Amino acid sequence: MKAPEEVVARWQDAWNSADADALSLLFAEDAEFVNVVGLWWHDRESIRVSHEFGFTTIFPGSTITMGKPRLRMLGDAGAVVQARWHLVGQVAPDGAPAGEREGIFTFVLERRAESWITVAAQNTDVVPNTQTHINAPEGRSSIYYRSLD
Template structure:
């Protein structure tokens, strides 16, 4: 599968609430790091863990995944995507934006890291000055 086909298949699987279809895009021994930092190893685990969230906190949710960049690295492709998730009800109701880094080899995802995008000021303890700094400049306050 091409990168665009993989992304489309992931989006379809999520919107169908189908954990097996979601995991089908992953290599058998893939790693998936979710938005709270849990590492899921292997297609079967990725399928089961996604089915849990499709059946509970993300029931009825809709996701849009947009490719941002891609670059070859050896026999793999590193792909960055952005997503917008709309959850209709429950504890995660509302809109969540995230960014993902995927490594694909042979049309399969071998590594996937998902990170929720949050307001920089909130993350920085409502320190607007710190939040406005570029990430590498966060340590230049002498702290």
């Protein structure tokens, strides 16, 4: 990548092509990736394998739309790129359509030679009208502490 913010469009293209190989090539061999439920992968191959499974089982035919990237340079050789995303087409374990989702993706990139590579990423779901999660006796849920009026 010639510019760090290119990672957002390339992620979208790889996802929408269900191309785990192309997606994994956005990452350094020793990259770190934390997904929306806290699964943590420690290298490019783990990122590839996990997304390959996702494209065939959880997200077959899904479409992600990435928002405009926000860029923060960290000197000359580092960058943080963040973008909102919107996903349609996820399926439930029984194969039924699942609802749409939104989130925020954070990529940390490093300049290596004349190009940029992702060294760490974290994907976060946006849960509307909530502030945090809570483990209650009846199970884990998203909650909002302030009054909604």
